[in-house]
Amino acid sequence: MSARGHALVVCPCCGRAEFGYDGGRCAGCGEWLPPAVQALTAEDFDSSLVEAGRPTVVHFWAPWCGPCSVLGPVFADAASYRRDVGFAACNVDEAEAIAVREDIANLPTLVYYTDGREIGRISGTMRLEALLDWLDRQAAIAGRAA
DSSP: OOTTSSOEEEOTTTOOEEETOOSSBOTTTOOBOOSSEEEOOTTTHHHHHHHTSSOEEEEEEOTTOHHHHHHHHHHHHHHHHOTTSEEEEEETTTOHHHHHHTTOOSSSEEEEEETTEEEEEEESOOOHHHHHHHHHHHHHHHHHHO
16 A cells, blocks of 8 residues: 555556556556556555565566566566465665665566565566466465564
8 A cells, every 4th residue: 555545556567657546457558457566665665564464575676677567567467366465566766765775686676575574586577477486485485484
């Protein structure tokens, strides 16, 4: 949720934000919007991860990053398959301090958090099956760490 308590869905293809919208097509590029990808800002990054009540995977991306636009639709698809995990996106151009603090050196990077604590990360593009497998491995690691 955004600071105002409403979902802010970010199009994984063009980066357009749709406030309070859950699903459907992006008004900017026409691609399908993910059902549950939350946009994180520098202001709500920490509180959103801690208050999520479930593990959350964050897609660190930038609008100028070609591989980010490749991974975006895959990430959105994964959100449809894994309702037990929160999905969020963080535009590193808009949240530079968070990207620096989280040591995001490559784009795209996915980071899996539980209770605001990093469990694992992976960089680069991947197919849906590989992403779902990675999520399963992170969930198993988180379960052992609990």
